[in-house]
Amino acid sequence: MSQDTHLFSAFKRPRETLSAINNNMSAIPQPTSSLKRVASNQGLQGPRPAQPNFRHSMLPPRTGGSLARTSSGGNLVDMGITSANPRDSRIGGGGGANGFANMPSSRKSYAPTSSAPQSTDHRRSSVYSRPSMGAGPSSSFFGSAGSSAIAVAGTGKVADPRPLRDPAFRGKMAQDVQDFLIQYNFEMETKHTLGPKALLSPMQKDFVMIFQWLYHRIDPSYKFSMRGLETEAIPLLKAVKYPYLGNITKAQLGAVGGANNWPTYLGLLHWMVQLIQAVENFDDGQYDDAIEQQNLDIGTAKVGYRYLSQCYMRWLNDEDDFTPFKEDMIQEFEERSAQDQEILVGLQADYDELVKAISELEDESGKSPLDKLKSEGETLRNDQEKFRKYTEHQREKTAHFQTINTALREEGEAARAEIARLEVEKTELQTTVDRQGLSTGDIDRMNTEREKLTKGLETVEAKLEEALAVAANKEAEALKKLELLEHAVKRYNELGYKIGATSTGIDGQTYEIDIIPLSKAAQSAPDGSSGDDERLLYDVGVGYGPRQVLNLDLRHDVKPTLNKFRGEIATRIHTAQDVSIKNQDKLDNIQETLKDKAEELETLEARLSAVNDEYSEIKETSATETSASNAEIEKLERELQSMRINAQSGLLALEQRLQSVNIEYDQLTHGAHVLREWYHAEVEKMLQGIIHLKMHVQDSLAAWDEEVDKELEGYRETLEKKIGTSSLHRDAKEIALCISYFKIQLSRPRVVLMGHSTGCQDVMEYLCRLEVSQQADGQLDGAILQAPVSDREALAMIMGPDAYDRSWKHAQKLVRAGKGAEIMPAQITKGIFEAPCTASRWYSLTSPLHDGADDFFSSDTPAENLEQTFGRITPARTPLLILYSGADEFTPPAVDKKALVDRWVEVCRRNGVAVDVANSGVVAGATHNYAGCAEPVVQDFLGRVNRFLDAVMAASIVGAGKKDGGGGSLEGGVGLMSKV
Numbered sequence: 001m002s003q004d005t006h007l008f009s010a011f012k013r014p015r016e017t018l019s020a021i022n023n024n025m026s027a028i029p030q031p032t033s034s035l036k037r038v039a040s041n042q043g044l045q046g047p048r049p050a051q052p053n054f055r056h057s058m059l060p061p062r063t064g065g066s067l068a069r070t071s072s073g074g075n076l077v078d079m080g081i082t083s084a085n086p087r088d089s090r091i092g093g094g095g096g097a098n099g100f101a102n103m104p105s106s107r108k109s110y111a112p113t114s115s116a117p118q119s120t121d122h123r124r125s126s127v128y129s130r131p132s133m134g135a136g137p138s139s140s141f142f143g144s145a146g147s148s149a150i151a152v153a154g155t156g157k158v159a160d161p162r163p164l165r166d167p168a169f170r171g172k173m174a175q176d177v178q179d180f181l182i183q184y185n186f187e188m189e190t191k192h193t194l195g196p197k198a199l200l201s202p203m204q205k206d207f208v209m210i211f212q213w214l215y216h217r218i219d220p221s222y223k224f225s226m227r228g229l230e231t232e233a234i235p236l237l238k239a240v241k242y243p244y245l246g247n248i249t250k251a252q253l254g255a256v257g258g259a260n261n262w263p264t265y266l267g268l269l270h271w272m273v274q275l276i277q278a279v280e281n282f283d284d285g286q287y288d289d290a291i292e293q294q295n296l297d298i299g300t301a302k303v304g305y306r307y308l309s310q311c312y313m314r315w316l317n318d319e320d321d322f323t324p325f326k327e328d329m330i331q332e333f334e335e336r337s338a339q340d341q342e343i344l345v346g347l348q349a350d351y352d353e354l355v356k357a358i359s360e361l362e363d364e365s366g367k368s369p370l371d372k373l374k375s376e377g378e379t380l381r382n383d384q385e386k387f388r389k390y391t392e393h394q395r396e397k398t399a400h401f402q403t404i405n406t407a408l409r410e411e412g413e414a415a416r417a418e419i420a421r422l423e424v425e426k427t428e429l430q431t432t433v434d435r436q437g438l439s440t441g442d443i444d445r446m447n448t449e450r451e452k453l454t455k456g457l458e459t460v461e462a463k464l465e466e467a468l469a470v471a472a473n474k475e476a477e478a479l480k481k482l483e484l485l486e487h488a489v490k491r492y493n494e495l496g497y498k499i500g501a502t503s504t505g506i507d508g509q510t511y512e513i514d515i516i517p518l519s520k521a522a523q524s525a526p527d528g529s530s531g532d533d534e535r536l537l538y539d540v541g542v543g544y545g546p547r548q549v550l551n552l553d554l555r556h557d558v559k560p561t562l563n564k565f566r567g568e569i570a571t572r573i574h575t576a577q578d579v580s581i582k583n584q585d586k587l588d589n590i591q592e593t594l595k596d597k598a599e600e601l602e603t604l605e606a607r608l609s610a611v612n613d614e615y616s617e618i619k620e621t622s623a624t625e626t627s628a629s630n631a632e633i634e635k636l637e638r639e640l641q642s643m644r645i646n647a648q649s650g651l652l653a654l655e656q657r658l659q660s661v662n663i664e665y666d667q668l669t670h671g672a673h674v675l676r677e678w679y680h681a682e683v684e685k686m687l688q689g690i691i692h693l694k695m696h697v698q699d700s701l702a703a704w705d706e707e708v709d710k711e712l713e714g715y716r717e718t719l720e721k722k723i724g725t726s727s728l729h730r731d732a733k734e735i736a737l738c739i740s741y742f743k744i745q746l747s748r749p750r751v752v753l754m755g756h757s758t759g760c761q762d763v764m765e766y767l768c769r770l771e772v773s774q775q776a777d778g779q780l781d782g783a784i785l786q787a788p789v790s791d792r793e794a795l796a797m798i799m800g801p802d803a804y805d806r807s808w809k810h811a812q813k814l815v816r817a818g819k820g821a822e823i824m825p826a827q828i829t830k831g832i833f834e835a836p837c838t839a840s841r842w843y844s845l846t847s848p849l850h851d852g853a854d855d856f857f858s859s860d861t862p863a864e865n866l867e868q869t870f871g872r873i874t875p876a877r878t879p880l881l882i883l884y885s886g887a888d889e890f891t892p893p894a895v896d897k898k899a900l901v902d903r904w905v906e907v908c909r910r911n912g913v914a915v916d917v918a919n920s921g922v923v924a925g926a927t928h929n930y931a932g933c934a935e936p937v938v939q940d941f942l943g944r945v946n947r948f949l950d951a952v953m954a955a956s957i958v959g960a961g962k963k964d965g966g967g968g969s970l971e972g973g974v975g976l977m978s979k980v
Contacts, residue, residue, distance in 0.1 A: 074842040164263035174199035412464030728765035752782035760788035794890040808846040813838035871911035885926040
């Protein structure tokens with residue numbers, strides 16, 4: 001089950017891989033999720049028993065997920081053998097964080113740092129050689145800040161496109177960061193509590209803790225120094241290529257909580273969170289589809305990686321026969337090849353069908369559909385050319401009809417004049433007829449002729465009206481075009497005045513445009529007319545050429561001149577921009593200088609204030625002393641005056657007394673000066689001694705702290721590496737050795753064993769299944785089970801039903817096939833086991849069939865299984881205390897904790913096991929490891945343990961345990977409490 005990252009556990013261990021043995025190593029920063037490094041300096045504060053010499057890996061640890069994974073298809077022979085002895089190589093080595101220079105499996109840091117010689121004292125190493133990836137403690141794949149290609153972040157100021165000043169966006173970023181911190185247990189890992197406004201107006205310490213925690217998720221092995229974040233942050237951000245590094249300054253890093261600074265640094269934290277999430281998604285295989293879309297066969301790389309990991313685990317066990325793994329890899333490649341052959345056959349069949357379909361589409365002449373389409377396209381292009389010519393012909397006809405309309409209009413005017421003339425002539429003729437006295441026949445004949453003439457006139461008038469309508473439409477269109485032209489000319493002249501092309505001119509010549517027909521119309525307009533409405537009627541011509549409309553040639557005169565002028569303007573703009581950029585750079589430098597000076601001024605003002613306070617204090621002291629001296633002097637003067645008045649005769653005696661007093665004063669002054677010098681010398685000697693003692697103690701403590709850290713780290717890594725591939729039986733035998741060591745070597749005859757979480761399974765294995773003959777001197781005087789939860793139920797709750805079923809069935813398949821020593825796939829154990837885990841170990845933890853060696857505490861365990869575990873504690877007189885956490889986060893909500901503990905206690909009592917019924921039970925409100933619990937909860941737990949130990953001490957047949965209620969977090973393992 002998943003536990004706090006500061007606890008030893010079967011599920012939180014750094015993973016190892018063979019990815020480093022290929023020379024095709026990627027230099028991309030690797031993901032953080034695959035590099036979770038567990039480090040704890042708490043617990044195990046007493047002397048530890050001697051540990052067996054477990055075998056260490058000579059290869060460096062895994063350097064990341066898919067980002068740092070190399071191709072498994074590389075030619076291993078190309079790597080070369082650098083040593084004549086195949087057992088001696090330089091692949092491993094290099095110190096990790098915290099100064100573990102001799103730990104071959106310590107992972108390297110990515111942050112730029114100083115190099116140190118790497119250790120070459122390895123027990124076993126690979127035969128393949130490659131350049132070292134780490135040059136010493138906290139070494140980095142990024143290299144130095146000045147030479148690494150990855151660390152080349154721009155030093156200039158890059159504009160941040162994110163709306164950091166927007167309150168809504170700032171709130172969203174804060175919420176994202178807050179959710180990430182809660183999801184990954186920031187407060188539990190750092191032991192630092194964030195306030196409700198930690199991401200709105202943070203303290204400097206809050207930002208430092210969040211930044212260091214986030215960077216440790218990117219580079220878990222980097223160790224921050226005591227120099228302060230202002231010095232380290234900028235090189236680290238340059239190493240991870242933060243794009244907006246130019247917005248970060250040392251001065252702002254010292255006060256990130258300011259209103260003007262915080263948005264920038266909140267954006268920095270949000271960017272780091274998104275980087276971590278993106279890398280974790282890459283590790284989880286969420287981008288595999290994108291890789292396959294690029295025609296990259298990621299499956300082949302996985303087969304090679306699986307083969308290398310299996311060989312590596314066998315090599316760690318001193319076995320060099322890799323034939324079964326090689327055969328499996330060959331079989332998988334053959335299966336993939338068979339699949340590819342099937343796909344190839346299918347593609348070939350599709351190709352043949354397509355060729356056949358193309359041949360069927362061809363006609364009798366052998367032309368393919370493409371040739372037919374090309375022929376049709378050529379025909380359509382010819383038709384298009386014909387239509388284009390037809391359109392041009394129609395345009396010419398339109399111009400011809402316009403000319404005809406003009407002629408018809410003139411003809412209509414002439415007809416109207418002719419009608420007027422005929423009317424006059426008709427009147428004259430009527431007068432003449434009246435005078436002449438014409439007959440009826442003559443009149444009828446004349447009427448008939450008049451009707452004919454009238455019809456002809458009407459026909460002419462109709463044609464005239466049509467011609468006038470057409471002319472009016474054409475004139476309206478011409479007026480619109482003229483208005484558009486006039487508007488464009490006006491806009492041009494306005495812009496010309498602005499740039500000086502029409503006002504002052506270019507090269508001594510103005511380029512103001514006039515419309516010639518409008519100017520003529522205005523000059524020739526009759527008095528009383530504006531000249532605008534009739535401006536087109538004063539030119540008898542039909543249509544104008546460009547030179548007849550505008551006074552300048554736009555194409556040959558105006559446009560080239562304006563282009564040339566535009567080029568000059570652009571040149572001046574570029575020059576002005578260059579000057580502006582230089583001035584801006586100077587302004588930025590001046591502002592930085594002003595900020596530095598302002599900080600210096602604040603420092604000087606603070607010093608001035610302190611000096612002024614000191615001056616005031618000294619002045620007041622001097623004034624008080626002066627007043628006292630003046631009063632004493634006045635008193636002596638009064639006494640002296642009285643003596644002069646009353647005792648003139650005693651002047652000689654007083655002078656002699658004065659001389660003696662002066663001599664005594666000189667002697668006292670000289671003695672005081674000598675005594676002061678002696679005191680100064682003594683104080684200086686004492687200070688030198690104190691300083692030397694302090695430096696000696698400081699150096700000794702630092703060396704001791706480093707030695708303790710190395711010892712703890714070595715012990716922790718030894719436990720973590722073997723726990724995924726070990727067994728409960730082996731752990732129980734080692735516990736027996738530890739108890740024997742306490743009883744025999746350290747003369748501690750009475751020992752109580754406490755197991756936490758997964759350690760409870762080791763305690764039960766020791767009590768139930770380890771033969772008495774094997775326990776030898778390892779008999780226990782008491783046992784405590786703290787947080788005995790079911791790993792199977794916890795894993796099912798954490799992984800989900802589908803993933804859990806797939807994992808245990810896969811492990812069962814390997815175990816039944818005799819491959820229990822094989823390593824489970826990383827995608828199954830990722831986030832649960834950080835170190836390799838064998839199939840048999842995983843099946844023991846997760847099997848729902850109740851046949852796993854680790855399945856002691858499941859709520860659905862059958863009664864017959866409990867009789868074989870809690871009912872067979874050997875010897876039965878060993879006292880047992882069961883403490884179940886009431887708020888255990890790794891227990892499913894459906895489990896009735898009290899009923900489960902009562903069931904265990906009842907089985908123990910029924911079989912005569914000395915279980916502590918009074919103190920055993922559920923600790924209300926307690927979490928899995930008591931992290932974050934209230935003080936009453938912790939005191940309840942300690943009270944139960946103390947009462948149990950008191951009962952152990954009072955019994956004559958059992959030993960006693962150490963009644964120490966000291967602090968410290970419970971470790972995920974077993975602990976020994978011995979009575980001194």
